[in-house]
Amino acid sequence: MFTLLTQAAPNSSTAMAPTFLLVGMPGLSAVPSWWTGPLIAVYLLSALGNGTILWIIALEPTLHRPMHFFLFLLSMSDVGLTTALMPTLLGLALANVHAIPASACLLQMFFVHVFSVMESSVLLAMAFDRALAICRPLHYPTILTNGAISKIGLAIAFRCLGVHLPLPFLLAHMRYCRPQILTHSYCLHPDMARLACPGAWAALYSLVVVLSAMALDPLLIFFSYGLIGRVLHSVVSSEDRWKAAQTCAAHLSAVLLFYIPMILLAFVNQLKLPLPQPAHTLLSYVHFLLPPLMNPVLYSVKMKDIREKILKRLRHRRVAVLGE
Numbered sequence: 001m002f003t004l005l006t007q008a009a010p011n012s013s014t015a016m017a018p019t020f021l022l023v024g025m026p027g028l029s030a031v032p033s034w035w036t037g038p039l040i041a042v043y044l045l046s047a048l049g050n051g052t053i054l055w056i057i058a059l060e061p062t063l064h065r066p067m068h069f070f071l072f073l074l075s076m077s078d079v080g081l082t083t084a085l086m087p088t089l090l091g092l093a094l095a096n097v098h099a100i101p102a103s104a105c106l107l108q109m110f111f112v113h114v115f116s117v118m119e120s121s122v123l124l125a126m127a128f129d130r131a132l133a134i135c136r137p138l139h140y141p142t143i144l145t146n147g148a149i150s151k152i153g154l155a156i157a158f159r160c161l162g163v164h165l166p167l168p169f170l171l172a173h174m175r176y177c178r179p180q181i182l183t184h185s186y187c188l189h190p191d192m193a194r195l196a197c198p199g200a201w202a203a204l205y206s207l208v209v210v211l212s213a214m215a216l217d218p219l220l221i222f223f224s225y226g227l228i229g230r231v232l233h234s235v236v237s238s239e240d241r242w243k244a245a246q247t248c249a250a251h252l253s254a255v256l257l258f259y260i261p262m263i264l265l266a267f268v269n270q271l272k273l274p275l276p277q278p279a280h281t282l283l284s285y286v287h288f289l290l291p292p293l294m295n296p297v298l299y300s301v302k303m304k305d306i307r308e309k310i311l312k313r314l315r316h317r318r319v320a321v322l323g324e
Helices: 002-006 032-059 066-095 102-135 146-164 166-172 189-193 201-214 216-234 238-271 277-302 304-323
Strands: 019-021 099-101
Touching: 019 102, 032 066, 032 277, 032 304, 066 102, 066 146, 066 277, 099 102, 102 146, 102 166, 102 189, 102 201, 102 216, 102 238, 102 277, 146 166, 146 201, 166 189, 166 201, 189 201, 201 216, 216 238, 238 277, 277 304
Parallel strands: none
Antiparallel strands: 019 099
């Protein structure tokens, strides 16, 4: 099927085909079950870790603060992202199924990008929170009020849903001049838009949407950390400097984990570097699957209040079970 589509006339303009073809991990198509176990383990561990974060923040009134609210949203985006990716990944791993209906592809594309941009937006909001707490500690309670937090949450929701909602409809009505073979194991709108005929303005809209989040957000995050670094440099006490740096450690680790693979992929694609396809695919998996797996670990280890509340709840449950 791959060969037939590739040999199709490249200049023929066609409406969206009923199916797209996904690319699995090169070299594993003959033994798809080999990577089924790791995929399921990654999903279950990610769901368990992020579910624990959601559970403890929802139940503990002392954790109903701005930073923990943003952490709650981050865990929601991580659960949503891994859940959106798993159907096609497991289809390839379990049954070597490459074909995906166009409607299912558009639906997956929508949710993958919604939750991915949600994660990027939440990381930006968390950077703003940390910068405000360290650079303007006296003004922090008066600026980040419950009303301000609600407005930030609504802005994140509008950015994720409002901006991405037109994309599935635009892509569904585009004309395609190239074989409808995607370069990933899941549907992404830049990947689908590159198959469109030249001059399709929906492809330009797709590019603007990607750059508005994945290019602007890391710049603003690192600008926030520049402000934090300047303030920490002026702090005389090394102990105070260390405590302030520790409050940012988990967030900075999450930022690097999320953006570094994405930036590397962007450089590889733009500069057309001769990266082997398995390495390219693996880097893509790292970008989407590793942050949801590691973020709960980072925040549980680095944030003392989260760790203590989880342990306290678990001890109470253990005592209750033993008491029965």
